[in-house]
Amino acid sequence: MAAPALRTIRQSFDDALPNYPNPNLGVAAHASISGDSTLNTDPPHFSIAAQQNWFNLGRIVLGHANIAGPNHAVNRECIYFNEVGTYHNSEGDVVRSAAEYLLHPVNQVIGGLGAPIRCQSEATTNRIRSDITYYRGPLAPVAPTPGNPGHGGNPEYKAIAVVEFKKRGVIKPNEFTTANRFANPATPPTQQQLDDAAMAAQNRPNRSYFAGDALILIKQAASYAIAHRTPYVALFDWDFLVLVHFTQLNLNNKYAGDFCEVQVIPYAQSQTMRAALLGFMAHAHTHAPVV
DSSP states (O other): OOOOOOOBHHHHTTSOOOOOOOTTTTSOOOOOOOSHHHHHSOOOSEEEEOSSOHHHHHHHHHTOGGGOSTTSHHHHOBOOOOOTTOOOOSHHHHHHHHIIIIIHHHHHHHHHTSSOEEEEEEEEETTEEEEEEEEEOOBOOBOOBTTBOOBOOBSSOEEEEEEEEOOTTOOOHHHHHHHEEEOOTTSOOOHHHHHHHHHHHTTSGGGSSOOHHHHHHHHHHHHHHHHHTOSEEEEEOSSEEEEEEOTTOBTTTTBOOSEEEEEEEEGGGGGGHHHHHHHHHHHHHHHSOOO
8 A cells, every 4th residue: 555645734734634533423422610710601692603714814824925935844844644543532632633733733834933922731820721822922012003002012921822622522513503693704793683692692591592512611711711811712622623702802801702703613624624723823813912
């Protein structure tokens, strides 16, 4: 049998993730509330479709001049061949595979753009520990200009995004579909429609269209967003990548917002996952709060 072809980091953004065995297929797997922070965090009332095209944004980032040269690591380093024997029986198995095949390509691109960034495991902020936290390097102050309020800068590394991993089967796309009250990104809801949906949610359990495992996951994501002071949280169980953008995050009130933007990408479209996560991270690097 012919050896598999070598694929560079750049080329891997066109490839599907490895198709590893899932021993939990058909077995009920559920999210659990592991701490008071998640328990006490109010969920958004509902979600809407992502207003950013994360995949397209990721493809734009891949065209950045800083990583275009043939000698750059993105164009020379090859991604791992599929590992023989990998078996996704636990969340830890997903974490290990994701580090190799999902996070590493994204990190190599982001790191090659020239902006200081850190990727840390199990970082704890306000007694809340997340699987992976991305940090943006120090920012110099920016003077206000017409149309740009500027900012005072930040001499410290600042959290900009969180990635949380789950055992396979925990993310149930139908539950996220139920919570999505405005699923067409080409037709954004009006303010009146948003207000009406928030009002209708008051009559539902937990005052939210999120239910089941999705309710626990969105509460957990919201608690991370509040603790790390960033609206960008991704969830991943190998079968699904969920990109949650808390566009209404209110850090003063420690409230994730009446709604959030959510995109769910299934494994069947895993050839788009790396680029979508790259676009999500690049947007976080540019738009996450300064402090």
